Amino acid sequence: MAYADTLPKQRSFGQTTRPDAWWVKPIFIFLGFSAFIIYSTWAAFQGNHYWLAAGGANYVSPFYSPEIFGDSPHAIFHGKPGFWPAWLPFSPALLILWVPGGFRFTCYYYRGAYYKAFWADPINCAVGEPRKTYLGERSFPLLIQNIHRYFLYIAVAFVILLAYDALKAMWFTDPVTGASHFGIGVGTLVMLLNVFLLSSYTLGCHSLRHLVGGFLDSKTKSPSCAKTYNCVSCLNSRHMMWAWFSLFSVGFTDLYIRLCSMGIWHDVRIF
Numbered sequence: 001m002a003y004a005d006t007l008p009k010q011r012s013f014g015q016t017t018r019p020d021a022w023w024v025k026p027i028f029i030f031l032g033f034s035a036f037i038i039y040s041t042w043a044a045f046q047g048n049h050y051w052l053a054a055g056g057a058n059y060v061s062p063f064y065s066p067e068i069f070g071d072s073p074h075a076i077f078h079g080k081p082g083f084w085p086a087w088l089p090f091s092p093a094l095l096i097l098w099v100p101g102g103f104r105f106t107c108y109y110y111r112g113a114y115y116k117a118f119w120a121d122p123i124n125c126a127v128g129e130p131r132k133t134y135l136g137e138r139s140f141p142l143l144i145q146n147i148h149r150y151f152l153y154i155a156v157a158f159v160i161l162l163a164y165d166a167l168k169a170m171w172f173t174d175p176v177t178g179a180s181h182f183g184i185g186v187g188t189l190v191m192l193l194n195v196f197l198l199s200s201y202t203l204g205c206h207s208l209r210h211l212v213g214g215f216l217d218s219k220t221k222s223p224s225c226a227k228t229y230n231c232v233s234c235l236n237s238r239h240m241m242w243a244w245f246s247l248f249s250v251g252f253t254d255l256y257i258r259l260c261s262m263g264i265w266h267d268v269r270i271f
Helices: 002-006 024-046 098-105 108-119 142-168 186-202 206-214 223-236 239-261
Strands: 171-173 180-182
Touching (some): 024 239, 098 142, 098 239, 108 239, 186 239
Antiparallel strands (some): 171 180
16 A cells, blocks of 8 residues: 555654653653662561561561561461572561562553663653564563452452551550550551552552453443442552552561661650
């Protein structure tokens, strides 16, 4: 057809006619993700200073919860599991971080963000890519992105467990009598805020929206599904915001508990 001769040639990498600073957003995304990956990897391999009991507190880092094996009071089974390789340093976080990590890695928003920032695929709209072909997410290795919906089920359970940790953080142990009493510390508020942000991110998931009502041809067929779908859609409309806020909060919660456990910071008891 004659129209084929009028198609524009593919741009070379970075070539564009855009006059704006299109490169700013990918750079900030790259720096933000890189900082979190470096810190979370370091924190996960530490294997210590992830809980706080000083002053009767009952805090545990979200990087380490649920603690299946470990040495803290929050561990289900104490000690190192027998199947753990002798050459690999043990940390309770290494047993569970694949769940929130996998959920975020396969997230629809995060895919678009790190595809641009790390792979330049594309680096931004109307900007030349470094490759000429695209196989899509129906080919390996990006085929694994389709397991996002299954990570969602486990991620919801993790949010519930972190909410339970935040509730336990409202009870402090008297160092003299050993009795537990209700109280609020700065760490309690940090953990509660983290659960709120993680819940807003997780419950706004695109897969959850389809699960609760997106499969219907018409939402009027099920009023209860329609209401749930609208609630999830409300969170989903700010999915990018919740994704970044929750990423920051989960890292800061670990940092706060870690520094308090090390004695660098001191948890302030509000009442």
